[in-house]
Structures are given as structure tokens and as C-alpha cells.
Amino acid sequence: MTKHSHCVIFTDLDGTLLDHDSYSWAPAAAAIGRIKQLHIPLIAISSKTLAELSFLNDRDDIFDGLIGENGGVICLGDQLEHPGPTTKTIDGARNAIARAVSGPLAGFRTSSPAVIARETGLAPSDAARAAQRHCSDPLIWAPTETDIATAQSIAGEFGLKLVKGGRFHTLCGPTDKGKAMDKMIEMLIGIGRLPSPPAKPATIALGDSANDATMLAAADFPVQIPQKHGGAILPLIDDTKLLIAPEPGPSGWNSAINQLLDQIFNARVQAH
Ligand SMILES: [Mg+2]
Incomplete structure (x- = not known):
């Protein structure tokens, strides 16, 4: 038996999935296509407002759920959760x-x-x-x-x-991206996109900055995307599981996701 029967991906946007300068995610299109084919929920998690995230998703339709204001507001379909302050x-x-x-x-x-x-x-x-x-x-x-x-x-x-x-x-407020991931997983189970416990989805999280650290620490497969204009890469979390993408922005995102999906799904094939 494999430990994980399903997978969910949480990603920061600016400097992570979106290029720091052009705001394009085009270099990650191949990995996003693979995620869609595998029906893996892809969740945006950002300091942006829900209005900004919805505008982006209405145009590009890549995310299954949205977490805005660093975890303070969580949206899945017509469900809205508001763990942040009023x-x-x-x-x-x-x-x-x-x-x-x-x-x-x-x-x-x-x-x-x-x-x-x-x-x-x-x-x-x-x-x-x-x-x-x-x-x-x-x-x-x-x-x-x-x-x-x-x-x-x-x-x-x-x-x-x-x-x-x-x-x-x-x-x-004292909300953080890590806590918002748990709430989103609960909501995805609620709509049948993830199986109920004791099944445990594999969580992948990708981020580039200090405010992504709680999200990376909470993930089974944390990925740090190097900053495009940053100097030496300092790991955002102290964890041997941390994968540092080979390139900044959406190109690094594409490589890291492909590598992890190979790893997770090949492990499942071998386990059966
Ligand atoms: Mg960022």
C-alpha cells in the first residue's frame, strides 16, 4: 500500500508560479497540463486579495481554490471561509x-x-x-x-x-498560510475532491519568500523557488525534504512539479 492515495498542490504566486517581472506562468504550462490531467487540485495561496486572485483565475482558469491575504480568506467554489480578523x-x-x-x-x-x-x-x-x-x-x-x-x-x-x-x-491577523492549507483540505474533502480520512493526501507546497515558510513546513513535499534577483539561496525551512528548484519562477516550478509527480507516482506504481 502507498501512504498517499491522492495529492494536492498549494502554490504562492509572485516570484513562484508567476515570473517576478512579467507575471507570466507560461513556462509552467506543461506541468500545469499534467496536474489537470491527473485531476490534482491546484490551490493559489498568496498575499493578494480574493478580488485580485479571482480576476486572475477568471482569465486563466488554472486554480481549483483560492487562499488570499496570507491565509486570512479561503474560497472554494461558492464556499467562503474567513479565518482572519473582521x-x-x-x-x-x-x-x-x-x-x-x-x-x-x-x-x-x-x-x-x-x-x-x-x-x-x-x-x-x-x-x-x-x-x-x-x-x-x-x-x-x-x-x-x-x-x-x-x-x-x-x-x-x-x-x-x-x-x-x-x-x-x-x-x-495571526492567520498563516500553513493553517489555511488544513482548512482547504477539509473543504476539498467536503466536496469530494479528496478522499476522507484515514486517506491522507500528499501535499506539495511551493514558495519563494519568508511568508511562505509556514506553508512549506506544513507540506509533505516542500519546494523553494529561488528568487530571480536574489543572491545566495538560503533555505526557508530547515528540513531535509526541502527541494530547491533548479531555476527561479515558473521554469523552476515546472521542473520541480515534474520531478515530484514522477517521484510520487512512480513510488505508487512500484508499491502495487
Ligand atoms: Mg512570492
Whole structure:
């Protein structure tokens, strides 16, 4: 008997399945075709909003499920789960921070698409989708070190965190990508896409950044995609199972998935 009778794949988008510069997933098309042929659920898991993920999937139709805002909102078909904090909590914390810091402060949730477009370089229509947030809010401000410490302390009082991403400080809940994977597996079992326990699906997870570490740590087959403009590759998790893809972005994604599917399915053939 094989340990795993089914498989599910979770992938980060920016810098992982999508090229860092062109946002294209074309070099991964062969592996995605194989995943579809094998009826393996493919789940997007990203810091993007559900509106941004849905827009991408309406165009390309590659994902079976969507996990947005770093695990705070989970969508499978018409089912929506919301493990992250409420918008009321996020808005309450942001307003309290705005009153306590030295300069003006706004969030994506309360800014116009024109302002978000200016801050991010996104087109206004993309900025409008980035503003549709369920459980996190990037702050638009010019903080001093004291302001950051004050904001962190107020976020904590609301049960939230202030996390510095590439560019913004984002107010968010204590959800993470690893916990969201478990919830999505439960939902996939619920709709019959994965078998019920004690069957255990093999989980593959692919990511390129520190905020993917909980997802990689939770997977049976973690894959680190090297960063296109990064220097030396430092492993995101300390685990001998970690596979580091041979190339950055969708080309590395394609190679790693093909290698793992060969490994998982050949092992099954040998076991029978
Ligand atoms: Mg990424």
C-alpha cells in the first residue's frame, strides 16, 4: 500500500508560479497540463486579495481554490471561509494607530484607487481590486521608528500584527498560510475532491519568500523557488525534504512539479 492515495498542490504566486517581472506562468504550462490531467487540485495561496486572485483565475482558469491575504480568506467554489480578523477589528486598529502616530496615515481599505495606484505603481483597475480587503490592510504613511513601535503595540492590543512586507507595513491577523492549507483540505474533502480520512493526501507546497515558510513546513513535499534577483539561496525551512528548484519562477516550478509527480507516482506504481 502507498501512504498517499491522492495529492494536492498549494502554490504562492509572485516570484513562484508567476515570473517576478512579467507575471507570466507560461513556462509552467506543461506541468500545469499534467496536474489537470491527473485531476490534482491546484490551490493559489498568496498575499493578494480574493478580488485580485479571482480576476486572475477568471482569465486563466488554472486554480481549483483560492487562499488570499496570507491565509486570512479561503474560497472554494461558492464556499467562503474567513479565518482572519473582521474588517471592523482592522478598521478599529488602524483608526487608533492614526490617532497615535506623528503624521497622516491611511490604509488601502479607505484610500481611493488613484491613491493606491500612485503608491504601488498598479493600474487603477488593479488598484481597485487590491483595495478589496477582507482581513488585512497595508498602511500608507511615512513612519518614524517610534511610530512603528507605537503601531505594533496598538495592533497587539487588537489581537493583530503589523508585518513589514516588501514595501508596506500591513495590519493583519495571526492567520498563516500553513493553517489555511488544513482548512482547504477539509473543504476539498467536503466536496469530494479528496478522499476522507484515514486517506491522507500528499501535499506539495511551493514558495519563494519568508511568508511562505509556514506553508512549506506544513507540506509533505516542500519546494523553494529561488528568487530571480536574489543572491545566495538560503533555505526557508530547515528540513531535509526541502527541494530547491533548479531555476527561479515558473521554469523552476515546472521542473520541480515534474520531478515530484514522477517521484510520487512512480513510488505508487512500484508499491502495487
Ligand atoms: Mg512570492
